[in-house]
Amino acid sequence: MTQSSDAILARMMALHPKIIDLTLDRVWRLLAALDNPQENLPPVIHLAGTNGKGSTQAMIRAGLEGMGKSVHAYTSPHLARFHERIRLAGELISEEHLSEILDECYAKNGGIDITYFEITTCAGLLAFARTPADYTLLEVGLGGRLDATNVITPELSVITPISIDHEQFLGDTLAKIATEKAGIIKRGVPVVVGPQADEALEVIEATAARLGAPLIAYGQQWHVHEEHGRLVFQDERGLLDLPLPALLGAHQIQNAGAALAALRYLGADEAACEAAMVNAEWQARMQRLKTGPLVEMATEAELWLDGGHNAAAGLALGDVLSKLPKRPTHLICGMLNTKDVTGYMAPLAPQVTSLTAISIPDEVNTLSAEDTEAAARDVGIKACTAESTQVALKAILAEEPDARVLICGSLYLAGHILRENG
Numbered sequence: 001m002t003q004s005s006d007a008i009l010a011r012m013m014a015l016h017p018k019i020i021d022l023t024l025d026r027v028w029r030l031l032a033a034l035d036n037p038q039e040n041l042p043p044v045i046h047l048a049g050t051n052g053k054g055s056t057q058a059m060i061r062a063g064l065e066g067m068g069k070s071v072h073a074y075t076s077p078h079l080a081r082f083h084e085r086i087r088l089a090g091e092l093i094s095e096e097h098l099s100e101i102l103d104e105c106y107a108k109n110g111g112i113d114i115t116y117f118e119i120t121t122c123a124g125l126l127a128f129a130r131t132p133a134d135y136t137l138l139e140v141g142l143g144g145r146l147d148a149t150n151v152i153t154p155e156l157s158v159i160t161p162i163s164i165d166h167e168q169f170l171g172d173t174l175a176k177i178a179t180e181k182a183g184i185i186k187r188g189v190p191v192v193v194g195p196q197a198d199e200a201l202e203v204i205e206a207t208a209a210r211l212g213a214p215l216i217a218y219g220q221q222w223h224v225h226e227e228h229g230r231l232v233f234q235d236e237r238g239l240l241d242l243p244l245p246a247l248l249g250a251h252q253i254q255n256a257g258a259a260l261a262a263l264r265y266l267g268a269d270e271a272a273c274e275a276a277m278v279n280a281e282w283q284a285r286m287q288r289l290k291t292g293p294l295v296e297m298a299t300e301a302e303l304w305l306d307g308g309h310n311a312a313a314g315l316a317l318g319d320v321l322s323k324l325p326k327r328p329t330h331l332i333c334g335m336l337n338t339k340d341v342t343g344y345m346a347p348l349a350p351q352v353t354s355l356t357a358i359s360i361p362d363e364v365n366t367l368s369a370e371d372t373e374a375a376a377r378d379v380g381i382k383a384c385t386a387e388s389t390q391v392a393l394k395a396i397l398a399e400e401p402d403a404r405v406l407i408c409g410s411l412y413l414a415g416h417i418l419r420e421n422g
Contacts, residue, residue, distance in 0.1 A: 005095055008102040009082060016115045026114045027148045030122045033108040037129035038151045042072060044136045045262060046152065048144040048181045049160025049194065051312045052255040055247050056160050057137050058282040059259035063268050065090060066275025069134035074124045074149065076117065076141045079283055079307070079415035086124045089133045101127050117141050121148035145183020157184050157191040157213070158262055160255065162200040163312045178203035185213050190265060193217040194258040216261050224257030231277060233260045240270060243277045248286040251316040284414035286320055292421035294389070298397055302327065302404040307414035309335060311343030317408065318347035328353045328400050332392045333376070333409040334360040337367040341375040344409070348381070355383045356392040360413045389417065
């Protein structure tokens with residue numbers, strides 16, 4: 001009898017001492033043992049970047065589905081359940097199917113060293129190869145050049161904005177990080193490029209030129225902006241006047257532009273492009289919580305959830321908060337000890353009344369609530385600590401029952417909230 005997916009995933013965690021160990025050798029070995037499923041995928045759109053990969057992928061998927069296409073999608077990390085990482089022809093993979101492919105990959109690997117992300121990516125590729133669809137959307141896990149997803153030749157590559165993150169793995173300058181991200185560019189394959197700092201764009205342009213990969217770049221081949229509450233997109237095919245993205249934030253205008261550039265390359269009409277704006281959903285990106293125990297506690301309050309965790313995410317979140325209707329805004333924040341906490345919090349300071357710091361439950365790399373509180377105070381935010389989200393929320397509501405409360409700081413915290421809040 002096949003074990004549950006959770007049991008198999010737990011076994012997979014023990015196959016390599018490191019969570020991250022960037023090389024493709026182990027992936028190629030296992031894929032060969034699985035008869036190379038990466039060679040039998042529906043046409044692939046491959047996405048890399050520091051910020052906006054998931055949102056851009058969600059909009060591309062909504063647009064393709066608006067064209068009547070069936071779409072596989074691979075993303076990471078998951079928030080509440082691993083199944084979120086593998087979407088087969090529009091539907092999350094079933095528990096039975098997931099357990100079967102994980103078990104098969106575990107058996108074929110034969111107990112040899114392989115990281116959790118590598119073996120689970122191979123499982124995703126196996127599921128995609130065996131399920132008919134029109135397109136496959138593959139989101140890079142970390143970097144690009146040596147990421148486990150970088151074993152395919154796509155129909156189109158997409159690089160969203162690049163910023164400093166994961167320096168211990170990708171390098172300590174924007175140019176070094178951009179070199180890793182640009183590693184997904186393939187010879188002759190067009191690449192959609194979102195807005196970039198000059199240092200990153202130079203690397204991408206040089207890589208594309210060396211490989212003869214046509215550029216479809218923001219500010220050159222396409223432009224996007226907000227005008228009178230609408231999204232205006234223009235490329236060499238003409239102008240689109242569309243609703244603003246369903247995903248909140250000025251940064252989503254740029255993500256929408258990259259998605260539209262990709263969709264136009266793939267032949268989408270205006271109706272499909274509108275579907276990309278209206279129908280995209282992406283959990284824990286300024287997600288309004290509307291049901292569950294936390295919402296029941298906060299009957300008069302607004303409750304939001306966001307998983308952004310780096311300086312660029314802090315800027316984007318600060319901008320979103322500045323544009324919401326005025327309301328006392330309190331943060332419940334938990335972060336990892338590997339993140340630029342000050343860079344994340346500083347843009348939020350002008351927009352918030354207080355921050356309650358918590359430690360992320362069951363997360364070994366959590367920043368302590370006390371250290372998170374100290375970082376908040378350092379950037380001028382009134383701060384305190386609480387032992388849990390529920391305790392923090394109860395204290396905030398006792399002071400201001402109609403507050404806006406934003407739970408933020410980490411995808412790991414967001415996942416915990418989504419699981420606990422049902």
